[in-house]
Amino acid sequence: MRARSMCLAIVVAASSAGAQGTLSTQGFGFPPGEFSSRALATGGGLAQLDPQSPINPATISSAGDPLLFLQYEPEFRRITLGGETQKTRTSRFPLAIASVPVRSKTTVSASVSTLLDRSWETQTTRDQPVAGDVASVTEHVRSIGAINDVRLAVGYAANTFLQFGVGAHVFTGRNQLEFQQTFPDSLHFVSVNQTTTLDYTGLGISAGVILHPSSAVAIAVSGRKGGDLKAHVADTVVATAKIPDRYGAAIAYAGIAGANLSFQVNRDLWSSINGLGSEDARAVDAWDIGGGVEGTGPRLLDRVLLVRLGARYRTLPFVAAGSEVRELSFAGGLGIQFSRNRAAFDATLQHSSRSPQSGGTLSDARERAFTLSFGLRVRP
Numbered sequence: 001m002r003a004r005s006m007c008l009a010i011v012v013a014a015s016s017a018g019a020q021g022t023l024s025t026q027g028f029g030f031p032p033g034e035f036s037s038r039a040l041a042t043g044g045g046l047a048q049l050d051p052q053s054p055i056n057p058a059t060i061s062s063a064g065d066p067l068l069f070l071q072y073e074p075e076f077r078r079i080t081l082g083g084e085t086q087k088t089r090t091s092r093f094p095l096a097i098a099s100v101p102v103r104s105k106t107t108v109s110a111s112v113s114t115l116l117d118r119s120w121e122t123q124t125t126r127d128q129p130v131a132g133d134v135a136s137v138t139e140h141v142r143s144i145g146a147i148n149d150v151r152l153a154v155g156y157a158a159n160t161f162l163q164f165g166v167g168a169h170v171f172t173g174r175n176q177l178e179f180q181q182t183f184p185d186s187l188h189f190v191s192v193n194q195t196t197t198l199d200y201t202g203l204g205i206s207a208g209v210i211l212h213p214s215s216a217v218a219i220a221v222s223g224r225k226g227g228d229l230k231a232h233v234a235d236t237v238v239a240t241a242k243i244p245d246r247y248g249a250a251i252a253y254a255g256i257a258g259a260n261l262s263f264q265v266n267r268d269l270w271s272s273i274n275g276l277g278s279e280d281a282r283a284v285d286a287w288d289i290g291g292g293v294e295g296t297g298p299r300l301l302d303r304v305l306l307v308r309l310g311a312r313y314r315t316l317p318f319v320a321a322g323s324e325v326r327e328l329s330f331a332g333g334l335g336i337q338f339s340r341n342r343a344a345f346d347a348t349l350q351h352s353s354r355s356p357q358s359g360g361t362l363s364d365a366r367e368r369a370f371t372l373s374f375g376l377r378v379r380p
Contacts (some may be wrong), residue, residue, distance in 0.1 A: 023325050023354045023367040027318025029116035032094045037346035037375030043053030043290030043310030045262030048220035049251035054111040056153050056208035056222035057165030061100045061107050065379045071095040072371045081365040090119050104254030116147045118175045137364045138182045145175035147200050163210040171202035202229035204243045216255035221245035231276050241275030263291035270317035286315035306335035323356035344373040
């Protein structure tokens, strides 16, 4: 029972403290989306068709050569509430993927991506009654951790019309919450320090197909089925839930010279994770809709630049002060190949606006975020 209380305490404390500095990292964290830099720049429109995005395992069959992809993604947030503004910065390495062809039509891939990022930090100072006196107390709360998606996938290109793939997932991660109270008068008041750590393990499977009804059209469908997700304190299981199921579809059209239009829609059943926490960390099922265009641009150093633009609308998985948080994003990016096309570099800038749906104590809160995403792809 004590361990269960510790599990709930870390979630409740994290949720209430996180609301002071961000709308996007409530509950068990913020979902970066598992999109590559390229897919992010198109509003996620290309994610179901992109070998560097671990969404649809069928995509890896189109990689052709051995491939290694790494991604770095800093985010700069600003939240405004009650006339006050706070700024935060989070640096992420949300995606790494490697794939190797094993036969002419079969490719195997291993990837690590961030499902939920739980990194934030906040500090507040206030007057508080202590033992019949009033003292100034500074509270410093920091959360470090994430739940990561480790996937092993196999993709098969049956012919020019059909690709399909399957994936096995292990979800693992850790959340460490550090709570500190300090007093200016250290002679009469003793500082309080507490650290609580939760570890997570879970399993899942995924599958997907890509159809090419013509040389200009591609249609993709994929889904993930989640198994049990367990929270541990040391060796003790303190709570269980389910990995969120996900299913989605996308369509791309390349019939316009030098351009590729894409659109995607995803449904994430985040509510299945609710067994890990309390009502204060309630998760909600979410839609993720986006689209964009990728086209050839000007030449740089005798290399053709790829130019990308996109927009995306989604619901974030966890409520803030009882209200759902909606996010609207616009993105643009560039891509270039070099080293005889054996390497490629993608850069994306995304601006996101986040706000509670309606009502609640955070009804006037507004969060703005700029995300920089850099992806490096190498074919040995």
